[in-house]
Amino acid sequence: MKMLNPVLPTTLKVIKRARDVKINREKIDELAKRLVGNLILPDWAENIPFRTKDPKTMLDYLIMLDSLNFCFWSKKEKWHIVYKDKKYDGYFALTLSLKKFFEENPKKANLNYFSKIPFKEFSSILNGEGELLFLKKRWQIARAVSSFLLKRHKDSLKFVLSADQKLSILVPKIFKEIPYFNDVAYYRGQKVYFLKRAQILAGDIWSTFEGREIGYFKDPGYLTALADYKVPQILNFFGILEYSPSLRKKIENKIIIPAGSSQEVEIRSATIWAVEYLKEALFRLGKKFNSFQIDWILWHKSQKMKMKLPYHLTKTIFY
Secondary structure: OOOOOOHHHHHHHHHHHOOOEEEOHHHHHHHHHHHHHHOOOOOHHHHOOOOOOOHHHHHHHHHHHHHOOOOOOOOOOEOEEEEOOEEEEHHHHHHHHHHHHHHHOOOOOOHHHHOOOOHHHHHHHOOOEOEOOOHHHHHHHHHHHHHHHHHHHOOHHHHHHOOOOOHHHHHHHHHHHOOOOOOEEEEOOEEEEOOHHHHHHHHHHHHHOOOOHHHOOOOHHHOOOOOOOHHHHHHHHOOOEEEOHHHHHHHHOOOOOOOOOHHHHHHHHHHHHHHHHHHHHHHHOOOOOOHHHHHHHHHHHHOOOOOOOOOOOOOOOOO
């Protein structure tokens, strides 16, 4: 029996009742026709720079990466590092900071060490310039996630293997069992699932292992788009996400939109379904991609484009 990802039906209910965010279906068809001629998946190695032949160490890296992958914006100076004489910020600064630690400290590069890591040493891994929000919370998450996996499953390899090669089992196990991965909200009294970091962890495992061995899953189509702040920004740029005047003004003026507020839930829900509709439009044009692959294409493009409207600002541990 095919398992339905709970993200889809719960976010669909939101977009049908949304007041501040609308999806322009005509613009989706326009973008699909624009993309179809040169639609190529970016190299996943750009996304995950650390590599090792030891699957358990690789999984430990991915689990740490996606446990800490959230909230890189700042109204002050954005957190950044210098790696091999080049400046990196946000997500890429995180990937490289962890890569450096895993390569320089092979005996410490495991969940056992992260389950007990002192705050001072954790802070030194993310040492850089600028403001990194939630630093202490990230430390607490790293310890809690590692401790849980060791106590319940002995190691990361056994945890992934317990999913029986199905993302429809792995993703629910991640968000239901692992601390701080339960990315849900409520909209007019109804529960809404987003599961951004749970899904990106599953997607990273599938992609990093190239869909083979520990990364082989029978149902990669289970994953949806990953509702963050960069994908809605580029969807708005292409005219697909349309914001009410009041919401647009907040985003323009960089006013924080509270996590779980109706406007934030509408932005994230519309992002999920805009990607679903884009996937359908591309399929009609002869291009078959999974939703999270289209998400990755859009996110990658957003890193290289200048857009008039900034991304929305929300303080959250989920994206």
